[in-house]
Amino acid sequence: MSEIKLLFAGPMGAGKTTAIRAISEIEPISTEVANTDLIESNKAETTVAMDYGELTLDTGDKLRLYGSPGQKRFEFMWPLLAEGALGVVVLLDNSRTDPLADLHDFLAAFDTQIGAGRVVIAVGRLDSHPHPSLDDYVAAVSRRGQFLPVVDADVRQRDDVIGVLEVLFEQLNALDLGDSPGANEGDEWMRFVDQARVQ
Ligand SMILES: Nc1nc2c(ncn2[C@@H]2O[C@H](COP(=O)(O)OP(=O)(O)OP(=O)(O)O)[C@@H](O)[C@H]2O)c(=O)[nH]1
Ligand SMILES: [Mg+2]
Numbered sequence: 001m002s003e004i005k006l007l008f009a010g011p012m013g014a015g016k017t018t019a020i021r022a023i024s025e026i027e028p029i030s031t032e033v034a035n036t037d038l039i040e041s042n043k044a045e046t047t048v049a050m051d052y053g054e055l056t057l058d059t060g061d062k063l064r065l066y067g068s069p070g071q072k073r074f075e076f077m078w079p080l081l082a083e084g085a086l087g088v089v090v091l092l093d094n095s096r097t098d099p100l101a102d103l104h105d106f107l108a109a110f111d112t113q114i115g116a117g118r119v120v121i122a123v124g125r126l127d128s129h130p131h132p133s134l135d136d137y138v139a140a141v142s143r144r145g146q147f148l149p150v151v152d153a154d155v156r157q158r159d160d161v162i163g164v165l166e167v168l169f170e171q172l173n174a175l176d177l178g179d180s181p182g183a184n185e186g187d188e189w190m191r192f193v194d195q196a197r198v199q
Helices: 016-023 077-082 099-109 111-115 134-143 158-173 186-198
Strands: 003-009 032-034 045-047 051-056 062-067 087-093 119-124 150-152
Touching: 003 016, 003 077, 016 051, 016 062, 016 087, 016 158, 087 099, 087 158, 099 111, 099 119, 099 134, 119 134, 119 158, 134 150, 150 158
Parallel strands: 003 062, 003 087, 087 119, 119 150
Antiparallel strands: 032 045, 051 062
8 A cells, every 4th residue: 555646736727626526535635715816827826725526446546636836926836736746747738828838837837856757747728729739839848858658638537647657657656666655566557547537
């Protein structure tokens, strides 16, 4: 039995709180307050500290799901929340003003985790806002000399969020985890990926 920490990061309104709510088996702990920055994101509430949810696998292994606050003024919290995380999901929102600029901000913020192969990018609202395309994201990542998976997801859909975690775990499975957090969890990743597929 093991406990695995994952972090959902990304800009304001990308859907970190929504994604955790979609898959958590407990009522998520959230720190929402009224959103006063309606220009940045036109939604009623915003996270000011973190989200927390849990997902226990059939094996008994527990995923501890953390979500970061998206507002730039909370940027200092991103590395704190990423500490000890086995993997990071960066959620982007294609309807924002400049999603490729968001991409670069978050690639910079999670440079260490990307270098360690622990990051996946998930882009939302591609159906209503097809540009930039997933290929544009992949090209922007590779121009930086980085490599990581880029997928599309509707974070309101549980299956989509599970699908993003599958991609993350496939990526983690390919790593030689050495002495890092979750070093002995390779088998659990595979089991998780298998389970996730049959759900
Ligand atoms: N129409 C539409 N809405 C979406 C889609 N994906 C996410 N949303 C909505 O976008 C909003 C995302 O809000 P949150 O989950 O609070 O976003 P967040 O990333 O936690 O934002 P902060 O905590 O403020 O950083 C929710 O109202 C979702 O229902 C989509 O594909 N289409
Ligand atoms: Mg939030």
